[in-house]
Amino acid sequence: MEKITARNNDKIKYACSLAASASKRRESGEFLLEGARLCADAALSGVETVRAFFTADAVADYAEYVSAVEGVCGECYEISSEVALKLSDTGTPQGVFCICRMREHPIESLSAGGRYLALENIQDPSNMGAICRSAEALGLDGLIISGGCDIYNPKALRAAMGSSLRLNILTCGSLAEFLNNAAGFLRLASVPDSSAKDIRTVCGETARGIICCVGNEGNGLSEEVISACDEKVTIPMQGRAESLNASAAAAILAWELKR
Amino acid sequence: MEKITARNNDKIKYACSLAASASKRRESGEFLLEGARLCADAALSGVETVRAFFTADAVADYAEYVSAVEGVCGECYEISSEVALKLSDTGTPQGVFCICRMREHPIESLSAGGRYLALENIQDPSNMGAICRSAEALGLDGLIISGGCDIYNPKALRAAMGSSLRLNILTCGSLAEFLNNAAGFLRLASVPDSSAKDIRTVCGETARGIICCVGNEGNGLSEEVISACDEKVTIPMQGRAESLNASAAAAILAWELKR
CATH class of the missing domain: 3.30.1330.30 (Ribosomal protein L30/S12)
Incomplete structure:
Protein backbone atom coordinates (compact mmCIF):
# COMPACT_ATOMS: atom_id res chain seq x y z
CA MET A 1 0.00 0.00 0.00
CA MET A 102 -23.54 9.25 -3.36
CA ARG A 103 -26.20 6.99 -4.80
CA GLU A 104 -28.85 8.52 -7.01
CA HIS A 105 -32.34 7.14 -6.69
CA PRO A 106 -34.71 8.59 -9.30
CA ILE A 107 -38.35 9.47 -8.57
CA GLU A 108 -39.34 6.34 -10.52
CA SER A 109 -37.86 4.26 -7.70
CA LEU A 110 -40.70 5.29 -5.37
CA SER A 111 -42.64 2.14 -4.63
CA ALA A 112 -46.36 2.69 -5.32
CA GLY A 113 -47.72 1.60 -1.96
CA GLY A 114 -44.64 2.72 -0.03
CA ARG A 115 -44.43 4.89 3.06
CA TYR A 116 -41.91 7.73 3.01
CA LEU A 117 -40.80 10.69 5.07
CA ALA A 118 -39.78 13.78 3.09
CA LEU A 119 -37.44 16.19 4.84
CA GLU A 120 -37.24 19.91 4.14
CA ASN A 121 -34.21 21.81 5.41
CA ILE A 122 -33.44 19.77 8.50
CA GLN A 123 -30.42 21.71 9.79
CA ASP A 124 -28.99 19.77 12.69
CA PRO A 125 -26.74 16.87 11.60
CA SER A 126 -27.60 14.83 14.71
CA ASN A 127 -31.29 15.15 13.89
CA MET A 128 -30.57 14.23 10.28
CA GLY A 129 -28.68 11.10 11.33
CA ALA A 130 -31.26 10.09 13.95
CA ILE A 131 -34.05 10.40 11.36
CA CYS A 132 -32.18 8.10 8.94
CA ARG A 133 -31.74 5.61 11.78
CA SER A 134 -35.45 5.74 12.70
CA ALA A 135 -36.51 5.46 9.05
CA GLU A 136 -34.56 2.25 8.62
CA ALA A 137 -35.39 0.73 12.01
CA LEU A 138 -39.11 1.44 11.65
CA GLY A 139 -39.21 0.01 8.14
CA LEU A 140 -39.96 3.03 5.95
CA ASP A 141 -39.51 2.46 2.22
CA GLY A 142 -37.16 5.41 1.99
CA LEU A 143 -36.47 9.06 2.65
CA ILE A 144 -36.98 12.00 0.33
CA ILE A 145 -34.44 14.72 0.97
CA SER A 146 -34.73 18.27 -0.29
CA GLY A 147 -32.00 20.81 -0.94
CA GLY A 148 -31.13 22.03 2.54
CA CYS A 149 -30.75 18.58 4.14
CA ASP A 150 -27.24 17.21 4.32
CA ILE A 151 -27.12 13.51 5.11
CA TYR A 152 -23.45 13.32 4.07
CA ASN A 153 -22.22 15.68 6.78
CA PRO A 154 -19.70 13.73 8.93
CA LYS A 155 -21.78 14.13 12.11
CA ALA A 156 -24.96 13.09 10.33
CA LEU A 157 -23.26 10.01 8.88
CA ARG A 158 -22.01 9.05 12.33
CA ALA A 159 -25.40 9.59 14.01
CA ALA A 160 -27.10 7.49 11.32
CA MET A 161 -24.93 4.48 12.24
CA GLY A 162 -24.88 3.17 8.68
CA SER A 163 -28.58 3.55 7.95
CA SER A 164 -27.98 6.38 5.48
CA LEU A 165 -25.82 3.99 3.44
CA ARG A 166 -28.55 1.36 3.25
CA LEU A 167 -31.73 3.40 2.99
CA ASN A 168 -33.40 4.20 -0.28
CA ILE A 169 -32.79 7.95 -0.38
CA LEU A 170 -34.22 10.19 -3.09
CA THR A 171 -32.76 13.66 -3.38
CA CYS A 172 -34.66 16.51 -5.00
CA GLY A 173 -33.98 20.17 -5.57
CA SER A 174 -37.50 21.37 -4.89
CA LEU A 175 -39.66 19.29 -2.56
CA ALA A 176 -42.84 21.08 -3.70
CA GLU A 177 -42.12 20.16 -7.32
CA PHE A 178 -41.35 16.57 -6.32
CA LEU A 179 -44.68 16.34 -4.51
CA ASN A 180 -46.53 17.75 -7.51
CA ASN A 181 -45.12 14.88 -9.56
CA ALA A 182 -46.14 12.28 -6.97
CA ALA A 183 -49.91 12.61 -7.23
CA GLY A 184 -50.44 8.87 -6.74
CA PHE A 185 -49.37 9.28 -3.12
CA LEU A 186 -51.27 10.69 -0.19
CA ARG A 187 -49.07 13.70 0.57
CA LEU A 188 -49.12 14.85 4.19
CA ALA A 189 -47.69 18.05 5.67
CA SER A 190 -46.83 17.61 9.37
CA VAL A 191 -47.39 20.84 11.31
CA PRO A 192 -47.48 21.72 15.02
CA ASP A 193 -51.07 22.94 14.68
CA SER A 194 -53.88 21.46 16.72
CA SER A 195 -56.43 22.14 13.96
CA ALA A 196 -54.66 19.68 11.61
CA LYS A 197 -55.79 16.04 11.47
CA ASP A 198 -54.45 13.68 14.12
CA ILE A 199 -51.77 11.53 12.43
CA ARG A 200 -53.36 8.44 14.03
CA THR A 201 -56.59 8.91 12.09
CA VAL A 202 -54.95 9.37 8.68
CA CYS A 203 -52.48 6.56 8.05
CA GLY A 204 -54.74 3.62 8.84
CA GLU A 205 -57.45 4.80 6.46
CA THR A 206 -55.61 4.27 3.21
CA ALA A 207 -53.79 1.55 1.35
CA ARG A 208 -52.19 4.20 -0.89
CA GLY A 209 -48.59 5.10 -0.62
CA ILE A 210 -47.92 8.01 1.74
CA ILE A 211 -45.30 10.76 1.71
CA CYS A 212 -45.23 12.64 5.02
CA CYS A 213 -43.25 15.90 5.04
CA VAL A 214 -41.23 17.11 8.05
CA GLY A 215 -39.89 20.65 8.17
CA ASN A 216 -37.03 22.67 9.52
CA GLU A 217 -36.35 22.71 13.29
CA GLY A 218 -37.14 26.40 13.71
CA ASN A 219 -39.46 27.27 10.88
CA GLY A 220 -41.31 24.07 10.05
CA LEU A 221 -42.43 23.38 6.48
CA SER A 222 -42.51 26.09 3.82
CA GLU A 223 -45.90 27.34 2.61
CA GLU A 224 -44.97 26.02 -0.83
CA VAL A 225 -44.60 22.47 0.47
CA ILE A 226 -47.74 22.67 2.62
CA SER A 227 -49.69 23.77 -0.48
CA ALA A 228 -48.34 20.84 -2.49
CA CYS A 229 -49.72 18.39 0.11
CA ASP A 230 -53.19 16.85 0.24
CA GLU A 231 -53.62 17.23 3.97
CA LYS A 232 -52.13 18.76 7.12
CA VAL A 233 -51.46 16.30 9.93
CA THR A 234 -50.22 16.75 13.47
CA ILE A 235 -49.04 14.92 16.57
CA PRO A 236 -51.43 16.15 19.28
CA MET A 237 -49.49 17.98 21.98
CA GLN A 238 -50.08 19.13 25.51
CA GLY A 239 -48.60 21.47 28.07
CA ARG A 240 -46.67 24.57 27.19
CA ALA A 241 -44.35 22.70 24.85
CA GLU A 242 -44.89 24.18 21.44
CA SER A 243 -43.37 21.39 19.41
CA LEU A 244 -41.30 18.26 19.49
CA ASN A 245 -37.66 17.99 18.53
CA ALA A 246 -37.58 17.30 14.76
CA SER A 247 -36.14 13.80 15.13
CA ALA A 248 -38.64 12.90 17.90
CA ALA A 249 -41.50 14.06 15.67
CA ALA A 250 -40.07 12.15 12.69
CA ALA A 251 -39.81 8.98 14.78
CA ILE A 252 -43.47 9.16 15.83
CA LEU A 253 -44.59 9.95 12.27
CA ALA A 254 -42.57 7.04 10.84
CA TRP A 255 -44.01 4.78 13.54
CA GLU A 256 -47.58 5.77 12.60
CA LEU A 257 -46.89 5.52 8.86
CA LYS A 258 -45.96 1.87 9.35
CA ARG A 259 -48.51 1.06 12.06
CA MET B 1 -28.54 47.33 39.78
CA MET B 102 -33.49 22.33 41.51
CA ARG B 103 -36.95 21.22 42.57
CA GLU B 104 -37.26 18.08 44.62
CA HIS B 105 -40.24 15.86 43.90
CA PRO B 106 -40.51 12.96 46.36
CA ILE B 107 -41.62 9.47 45.35
CA GLU B 108 -44.98 10.20 47.03
CA SER B 109 -45.67 12.70 44.26
CA LEU B 110 -46.07 9.87 41.72
CA SER B 111 -49.69 9.93 40.66
CA ALA B 112 -51.27 6.47 41.03
CA GLY B 113 -52.60 6.06 37.50
CA GLY B 114 -49.84 8.16 35.94
CA ARG B 115 -47.60 7.32 32.99
CA TYR B 116 -43.89 7.93 33.41
CA LEU B 117 -40.59 7.40 31.63
CA ALA B 118 -37.64 6.51 33.86
CA LEU B 119 -34.20 7.28 32.44
CA GLU B 120 -31.02 5.42 33.36
CA ASN B 121 -27.69 7.02 32.47
CA ILE B 122 -28.73 8.92 29.37
CA GLN B 123 -25.38 10.50 28.45
CA ASP B 124 -25.97 12.89 25.59
CA PRO B 125 -27.32 16.27 26.76
CA SER B 126 -29.20 16.79 23.47
CA ASN B 127 -30.97 13.46 23.96
CA MET B 128 -31.71 14.39 27.57
CA GLY B 129 -33.25 17.72 26.54
CA ALA B 130 -35.22 16.20 23.65
CA ILE B 131 -36.67 13.55 25.97
CA CYS B 132 -37.85 16.23 28.43
CA ARG B 133 -39.45 18.09 25.51
CA SER B 134 -41.21 14.93 24.28
CA ALA B 135 -42.36 14.01 27.80
CA GLU B 136 -44.07 17.35 28.23
CA ALA B 137 -45.47 17.63 24.71
CA LEU B 138 -46.88 14.10 24.77
CA GLY B 139 -48.48 14.60 28.16
CA LEU B 140 -46.54 12.25 30.42
CA ASP B 141 -47.13 12.73 34.14
CA GLY B 142 -43.44 13.12 34.75
CA LEU B 143 -39.91 11.80 34.34
CA ILE B 144 -37.92 9.69 36.76
CA ILE B 145 -34.21 10.41 36.52
CA SER B 146 -31.50 8.22 37.92
CA GLY B 147 -27.98 9.12 38.93
CA GLY B 148 -26.16 9.40 35.62
CA CYS B 149 -28.73 11.62 33.87
CA ASP B 150 -28.00 15.31 33.96
CA ILE B 151 -30.98 17.44 32.99
CA TYR B 152 -29.30 20.59 34.34
CA ASN B 153 -26.41 20.48 31.89
CA PRO B 154 -26.51 23.76 29.89
CA LYS B 155 -26.97 21.94 26.55
CA ALA B 156 -29.70 19.72 27.98
CA LEU B 157 -31.53 22.74 29.42
CA ARG B 158 -31.36 24.48 26.04
CA ALA B 159 -32.54 21.42 24.09
CA ALA B 160 -35.46 20.97 26.51
CA MET B 161 -36.75 24.45 25.62
CA GLY B 162 -38.17 25.03 29.10
CA SER B 163 -39.89 21.67 29.50
CA SER B 164 -37.41 20.52 32.17
CA LEU B 165 -38.48 23.53 34.26
CA ARG B 166 -42.16 22.64 34.07
CA LEU B 167 -42.15 18.84 34.14
CA ASN B 168 -42.69 16.84 37.27
CA ILE B 169 -39.19 15.36 37.63
CA LEU B 170 -38.31 12.82 40.32
CA THR B 171 -34.64 12.19 40.94
CA CYS B 172 -33.40 8.97 42.50
CA GLY B 173 -29.99 7.56 43.34
CA SER B 174 -30.77 3.99 42.39
CA LEU B 175 -33.45 3.39 39.76
CA ALA B 176 -33.72 -0.30 40.70
CA GLU B 177 -34.49 0.62 44.32
CA PHE B 178 -37.00 3.24 43.20
CA LEU B 179 -38.78 0.63 41.09
CA ASN B 180 -38.86 -1.83 43.98
CA ASN B 181 -40.73 0.80 45.99
CA ALA B 182 -43.21 1.47 43.19
CA ALA B 183 -44.94 -1.90 43.10
CA GLY B 184 -48.36 -0.34 42.40
CA PHE B 185 -47.12 0.52 38.92
CA LEU B 186 -46.63 -1.69 35.89
CA ARG B 187 -42.86 -1.43 35.48
CA LEU B 188 -41.56 -1.88 31.95
CA ALA B 189 -37.97 -2.32 30.78
CA SER B 190 -37.53 -1.19 27.17
CA VAL B 191 -34.94 -3.28 25.35
CA PRO B 192 -33.90 -3.65 21.68
CA ASP B 193 -34.80 -7.32 21.76
CA SER B 194 -37.36 -8.80 19.40
CA SER B 195 -38.38 -11.45 21.94
CA ALA B 196 -39.74 -8.77 24.31
CA LYS B 197 -43.43 -7.77 24.17
CA ASP B 198 -44.46 -5.26 21.52
CA ILE B 199 -45.00 -1.94 23.34
CA ARG B 200 -48.30 -1.54 21.44
CA THR B 201 -49.81 -4.60 23.10
CA VAL B 202 -48.88 -3.65 26.66
CA CYS B 203 -49.99 -0.08 27.38
CA GLY B 204 -53.59 -0.36 26.23
CA GLU B 205 -54.25 -3.40 28.40
CA THR B 206 -54.02 -1.76 31.78
CA ALA B 207 -55.54 1.16 33.66
CA ARG B 208 -52.65 0.96 36.17
CA GLY B 209 -49.97 3.54 36.28
CA ILE B 210 -46.94 2.67 34.15
CA ILE B 211 -43.25 3.40 34.56
CA CYS B 212 -41.30 2.62 31.38
CA CYS B 213 -37.50 2.54 31.70
CA VAL B 214 -35.13 3.76 28.96
CA GLY B 215 -31.44 2.99 29.14
CA ASN B 216 -28.07 4.40 28.16
CA GLU B 217 -27.33 5.13 24.48
CA GLY B 218 -24.61 2.52 24.19
CA ASN B 219 -25.36 -0.06 26.85
CA GLY B 220 -29.13 0.07 27.32
CA LEU B 221 -30.62 -0.69 30.74
CA SER B 222 -28.63 -2.34 33.51
CA GLU B 223 -29.47 -5.92 34.49
CA GLU B 224 -30.42 -4.62 37.92
CA VAL B 225 -33.11 -2.33 36.47
CA ILE B 226 -34.39 -4.98 34.06
CA SER B 227 -34.79 -7.37 37.01
CA ALA B 228 -36.73 -4.76 38.97
CA CYS B 229 -39.29 -4.49 36.14
CA ASP B 230 -42.42 -6.60 35.61
CA GLU B 231 -41.96 -6.97 31.88
CA LYS B 232 -39.60 -6.38 28.97
CA VAL B 233 -41.05 -4.35 26.10
CA THR B 234 -39.70 -3.35 22.72
CA ILE B 235 -40.32 -1.24 19.66
CA PRO B 236 -40.30 -3.77 16.81
CA MET B 237 -37.48 -2.97 14.38
CA GLN B 238 -36.51 -3.89 10.84
CA GLY B 239 -33.51 -3.71 8.57
CA ARG B 240 -29.95 -3.82 9.75
CA ALA B 241 -30.50 -0.98 12.23
CA GLU B 242 -29.87 -2.42 15.65
CA SER B 243 -31.60 0.22 17.68
CA LEU B 244 -33.14 3.64 17.62
CA ASN B 245 -31.53 6.80 18.90
CA ALA B 246 -32.43 7.06 22.63
CA SER B 247 -34.57 10.16 22.20
CA ALA B 248 -36.39 8.68 19.18
CA ALA B 249 -37.13 5.53 21.20
CA ALA B 250 -38.26 7.60 24.19
CA ALA B 251 -40.60 9.63 21.97
CA ILE B 252 -42.28 6.50 20.59
CA LEU B 253 -42.54 4.95 24.07
CA ALA B 254 -44.06 8.14 25.53
CA TRP B 255 -46.48 8.27 22.59
CA GLU B 256 -47.61 4.69 23.24
CA LEU B 257 -47.81 5.21 27.02
CA LYS B 258 -50.36 7.96 26.42
CA ARG B 259 -52.18 6.40 23.49
Missing part, protein backbone atom coordinates in the same frame (compact mmCIF):
# COMPACT_ATOMS: atom_id res chain seq x y z
CA GLU A 2 1.36 3.42 -0.94
CA LYS A 3 1.94 5.55 2.15
CA ILE A 4 0.83 9.16 2.70
CA THR A 5 2.49 11.05 5.52
CA ALA A 6 2.11 14.66 4.34
CA ARG A 7 -0.91 16.43 5.72
CA ASN A 8 -0.96 18.68 2.65
CA ASN A 9 -1.02 15.79 0.17
CA ASP A 10 -3.58 16.58 -2.56
CA LYS A 11 -5.65 13.46 -1.92
CA ILE A 12 -5.83 14.32 1.79
CA LYS A 13 -6.73 17.92 1.06
CA TYR A 14 -9.50 16.74 -1.23
CA ALA A 15 -10.83 14.31 1.41
CA CYS A 16 -10.82 17.11 4.02
CA SER A 17 -12.72 19.39 1.66
CA LEU A 18 -15.42 16.72 1.31
CA ALA A 19 -15.73 16.49 5.10
CA ALA A 20 -15.86 20.25 5.51
CA SER A 21 -18.06 21.47 2.70
CA ALA A 22 -21.60 20.50 1.70
CA SER A 23 -21.25 22.32 -1.63
CA LYS A 24 -18.05 20.40 -2.40
CA ARG A 25 -19.95 17.16 -1.73
CA ARG A 26 -22.86 18.17 -3.94
CA GLU A 27 -20.57 19.31 -6.74
CA SER A 28 -18.47 16.12 -6.73
CA GLY A 29 -21.18 13.63 -5.78
CA GLU A 30 -18.71 12.20 -3.25
CA PHE A 31 -18.45 12.21 0.54
CA LEU A 32 -15.95 11.22 3.22
CA LEU A 33 -16.89 8.40 5.56
CA GLU A 34 -15.05 7.78 8.83
CA GLY A 35 -14.89 4.75 11.11
CA ALA A 36 -14.04 1.08 10.66
CA ARG A 37 -17.55 -0.21 10.94
CA LEU A 38 -19.18 2.52 8.84
CA CYS A 39 -16.66 2.07 6.01
CA ALA A 40 -17.25 -1.69 6.04
CA ASP A 41 -21.02 -1.05 6.10
CA ALA A 42 -20.64 1.06 2.95
CA ALA A 43 -18.70 -1.71 1.22
CA LEU A 44 -21.27 -4.34 2.21
CA SER A 45 -24.18 -2.11 1.20
CA GLY A 46 -22.89 -1.69 -2.34
CA VAL A 47 -21.99 1.97 -1.93
CA GLU A 48 -19.20 2.76 -4.42
CA THR A 49 -15.93 3.28 -2.55
CA VAL A 50 -13.59 5.41 -4.62
CA ARG A 51 -10.59 5.60 -2.33
CA ALA A 52 -9.70 4.41 1.17
CA PHE A 53 -7.20 5.46 3.83
CA PHE A 54 -6.04 3.34 6.77
CA THR A 55 -3.47 3.84 9.51
CA ALA A 56 -1.15 0.87 10.16
CA ASP A 57 -2.77 0.51 13.59
CA ALA A 58 -6.21 0.32 12.03
CA VAL A 59 -5.12 -2.41 9.62
CA ALA A 60 -4.12 -4.45 12.67
CA ASP A 61 -6.97 -3.48 15.01
CA TYR A 62 -9.86 -3.63 12.53
CA ALA A 63 -8.59 -6.29 10.15
CA GLU A 64 -12.02 -7.64 9.25
CA TYR A 65 -13.53 -4.24 8.51
CA VAL A 66 -10.45 -3.12 6.59
CA SER A 67 -10.46 -6.19 4.39
CA ALA A 68 -14.16 -5.66 3.58
CA VAL A 69 -13.19 -2.21 2.30
CA GLU A 70 -10.12 -3.50 0.40
CA GLY A 71 -12.37 -6.04 -1.29
CA VAL A 72 -14.37 -3.32 -3.08
CA CYS A 73 -11.91 -0.46 -3.38
CA GLY A 74 -9.07 -0.38 -5.90
CA GLU A 75 -7.28 2.61 -4.42
CA CYS A 76 -6.14 2.15 -0.82
CA TYR A 77 -3.49 4.18 1.01
CA GLU A 78 -1.73 3.83 4.30
CA ILE A 79 -1.74 7.08 6.26
CA SER A 80 0.18 8.27 9.30
CA SER A 81 -1.69 8.99 12.52
CA GLU A 82 -1.11 12.73 11.98
CA VAL A 83 -2.90 12.50 8.65
CA ALA A 84 -5.70 10.51 10.31
CA LEU A 85 -6.15 13.28 12.87
CA LYS A 86 -6.41 15.79 10.05
CA LEU A 87 -9.10 13.75 8.28
CA SER A 88 -11.04 12.99 11.43
CA ASP A 89 -14.16 14.67 12.76
CA THR A 90 -13.45 13.18 16.20
CA GLY A 91 -10.53 13.66 18.56
CA THR A 92 -9.73 9.94 18.67
CA PRO A 93 -9.96 8.53 15.14
CA GLN A 94 -10.03 4.80 14.49
CA GLY A 95 -7.91 5.51 11.41
CA VAL A 96 -10.28 4.18 8.72
CA PHE A 97 -11.65 6.54 6.06
CA CYS A 98 -13.33 6.14 2.68
CA ILE A 99 -14.34 8.45 -0.09
CA CYS A 100 -17.68 7.15 -1.39
CA ARG A 101 -20.01 8.12 -4.19
CA GLU B 2 -25.06 46.60 41.01
CA LYS B 3 -22.63 46.10 38.13
CA ILE B 4 -20.12 43.26 37.70
CA THR B 5 -17.37 43.77 35.14
CA ALA B 6 -14.65 41.47 36.50
CA ARG B 7 -14.60 38.03 34.95
CA ASN B 8 -13.02 36.66 38.12
CA ASN B 9 -15.75 38.01 40.41
CA ASP B 10 -16.70 35.31 42.94
CA LYS B 11 -20.37 35.24 41.92
CA ILE B 12 -19.37 34.81 38.28
CA LYS B 13 -16.88 32.08 39.12
CA TYR B 14 -19.56 30.27 41.08
CA ALA B 15 -22.05 30.57 38.20
CA CYS B 16 -19.44 29.21 35.75
CA SER B 17 -18.74 26.29 38.05
CA LEU B 18 -22.46 25.41 38.02
CA ALA B 19 -22.44 25.46 34.20
CA ALA B 20 -19.30 23.35 33.98
CA SER B 21 -19.71 20.71 36.66
CA ALA B 22 -22.48 18.20 37.28
CA SER B 23 -21.09 17.36 40.71
CA LYS B 24 -21.09 21.06 41.67
CA ARG B 25 -24.76 21.21 40.64
CA ARG B 26 -25.66 18.11 42.64
CA GLU B 27 -23.77 19.30 45.70
CA SER B 28 -25.34 22.78 45.71
CA GLY B 29 -28.78 21.87 44.38
CA GLU B 30 -28.45 24.84 42.00
CA PHE B 31 -27.94 25.24 38.25
CA LEU B 32 -27.19 28.00 35.75
CA LEU B 33 -29.84 28.82 33.18
CA GLU B 34 -29.08 30.87 30.06
CA GLY B 35 -31.33 32.73 27.66
CA ALA B 36 -34.02 35.39 27.98
CA ARG B 37 -36.94 33.13 27.32
CA LEU B 38 -35.69 30.18 29.40
CA CYS B 39 -35.01 32.42 32.42
CA ALA B 40 -38.50 33.95 32.12
CA ASP B 41 -39.93 30.42 31.76
CA ALA B 42 -38.26 29.47 35.03
CA ALA B 43 -39.74 32.52 36.78
CA LEU B 44 -43.22 31.79 35.42
CA SER B 45 -42.97 28.09 36.28
CA GLY B 46 -42.28 28.80 39.94
CA VAL B 47 -38.68 27.61 39.83
CA GLU B 48 -36.78 29.40 42.59
CA THR B 49 -34.44 31.98 41.05
CA VAL B 50 -31.60 32.70 43.43
CA ARG B 51 -29.64 35.25 41.44
CA ALA B 52 -29.83 36.82 37.98
CA PHE B 53 -27.37 38.50 35.63
CA PHE B 54 -28.27 40.75 32.68
CA THR B 55 -26.22 42.78 30.22
CA ALA B 56 -27.42 46.34 29.62
CA ASP B 57 -28.26 45.36 26.04
CA ALA B 58 -30.38 42.45 27.27
CA VAL B 59 -32.35 44.72 29.62
CA ALA B 60 -33.23 46.83 26.58
CA ASP B 61 -33.72 44.00 24.05
CA TYR B 62 -35.60 41.52 26.23
CA ALA B 63 -37.42 43.91 28.56
CA GLU B 64 -40.46 41.68 29.08
CA TYR B 65 -38.45 38.55 29.86
CA VAL B 66 -36.05 40.47 32.11
CA SER B 67 -38.87 42.00 34.12
CA ALA B 68 -40.43 38.54 34.63
CA VAL B 69 -37.13 37.46 36.18
CA GLU B 70 -36.79 40.65 38.26
CA GLY B 71 -40.30 40.03 39.60
CA VAL B 72 -39.24 36.80 41.33
CA CYS B 73 -35.54 37.35 42.02
CA GLY B 74 -34.22 39.59 44.78
CA GLU B 75 -30.60 39.56 43.66
CA CYS B 76 -30.04 40.93 40.15
CA TYR B 77 -26.76 42.17 38.68
CA GLU B 78 -25.80 44.01 35.56
CA ILE B 79 -22.88 42.35 33.79
CA SER B 80 -20.57 43.48 31.02
CA SER B 81 -20.65 41.66 27.68
CA GLU B 82 -17.23 40.12 28.49
CA VAL B 83 -18.69 38.57 31.62
CA ALA B 84 -21.70 37.37 29.60
CA LEU B 85 -19.34 35.62 27.18
CA LYS B 86 -17.62 33.93 30.10
CA LEU B 87 -20.95 32.66 31.50
CA SER B 88 -22.30 31.58 28.14
CA ASP B 89 -22.42 28.13 26.62
CA THR B 90 -22.99 29.69 23.18
CA GLY B 91 -20.81 32.00 21.12
CA THR B 92 -23.50 34.68 20.88
CA PRO B 93 -25.15 35.05 24.29
CA GLN B 94 -28.41 36.95 24.73
CA GLY B 95 -26.98 38.22 28.02
CA VAL B 96 -29.61 36.81 30.40
CA PHE B 97 -28.59 34.27 33.06
CA CYS B 98 -30.15 32.91 36.25
CA ILE B 99 -29.01 30.68 39.03
CA CYS B 100 -31.99 28.49 39.95
CA ARG B 101 -32.68 25.87 42.59
